[in-house]
Amino acid sequence: MPTIRDFLTILQQIVPTGLAEEWDNVGLLVGDPNQPVQRVLLALDPTIALIEQAAAERYDLVVTHHPAIFRPLKTLRTDTPTGRFVALAARNQIGVIACHTNLDSIQSGVSDHLAQALGLVDTRPLVPSRGECALGCGLGRIGILPTPTDARAFLDRLRQACSPPWILEAGIRPERVETVAVCGGSCSDLTEAAFNMGAEVFVTAEVKHSVARWAADAGIWLLDAGHFATEQPAMPIFRDMLRQHIEARSWNIAVDLAIQQPPLHLA
Incomplete structure (x- = not known):
């Protein structure tokens, strides 16, 4: 069965980490590279709702555009959004990968x-x-x-x-x-x-x-x-690129796109 490490090899071909800006944080942010992967959930934003969906629907890996961990963490408090996201991912053995400015570029x-x-x-x-x-x-x-x-x-x-x-x-x-x-x-x-x-x-x-x-x-x-509107339409294209690479290797991995709404709206 393919592992997160194998999936990272595909990503390196599509969105090389060398294209990321120096200030960015991309790649595997949470998880074990040796963990097997059968189901991948793709999304623009690393939200609590996203990681809860991944846990409930038994996804092994979450791939987001915006990094779940952007700035260095001095503590991992689960009463904060970032801490709760990371803790939920780790507790449910869900890997988390970010493809940010490398996907932009x-x-x-x-x-x-x-x-x-x-x-x-x-x-x-x-x-x-x-x-x-x-x-x-x-x-x-x-x-x-x-x-x-x-x-x-x-x-x-x-x-x-x-x-x-x-x-x-x-x-x-x-x-x-x-x-x-x-x-x-x-x-x-x-x-x-x-x-x-x-x-x-x-x-x-x-x-x-x-x-x-x-x-x-x-x-x-x-x-x-708007930030969400100018980036979200590219996510289905990214999903399709991943699916093509997976099919070329005959791997039994499902890649699904989460449904997200913009966080900002007119009052």
Whole structure:
């Protein structure tokens, strides 16, 4: 029977850990590499509800985009969300793996999927990867629309691409949208890079106040479509990639995608 170690070998081929940012925490965060694996539950966020579902439905392994352990733990208190998550995983012998900025950076990853959903072509990374990577890996993407559009039509395109619960904007809406930059998740720090590469619009999430001010003065249209909305649509693609690699090895491992809702919503 395949083990967590074997599953990590697959992940290394799809989302190499060398693509993760230095500040990130990816790979096996909880569990025994030698533990057999038959059922894997995939999700964007490492929530208490997720690990409870995994325990109740007898999953051996949980793979999340956002790391369950992000900052070093000085204590493991089970009256905190992180401590309870880790304790539940350990108690039920559930391995926990994070694929964060390495999943962001790969081709067909988070930002690639968002760019494709918006109809962009000739895409390239906003920040090319310096890690182990084929050409085309890195954070964010910038590309062009084959047929330029106006701002209102682009907003409709964005709503269709990721069903955002809101769209916040900064800067002046351009009359013509052709060059578009995207970065799923919290990437407003890349706004200046998008501007310098010629983007008329940059789609991301969790835009900082100071960045919104800068964008307005610089003349780039900045759109905040929500962290969950800009990343979640890539998770089914990730699931399908994992299933293909597992089927190629004839392993009897099920990979399922948990149903999650965004933590933020309009009041």
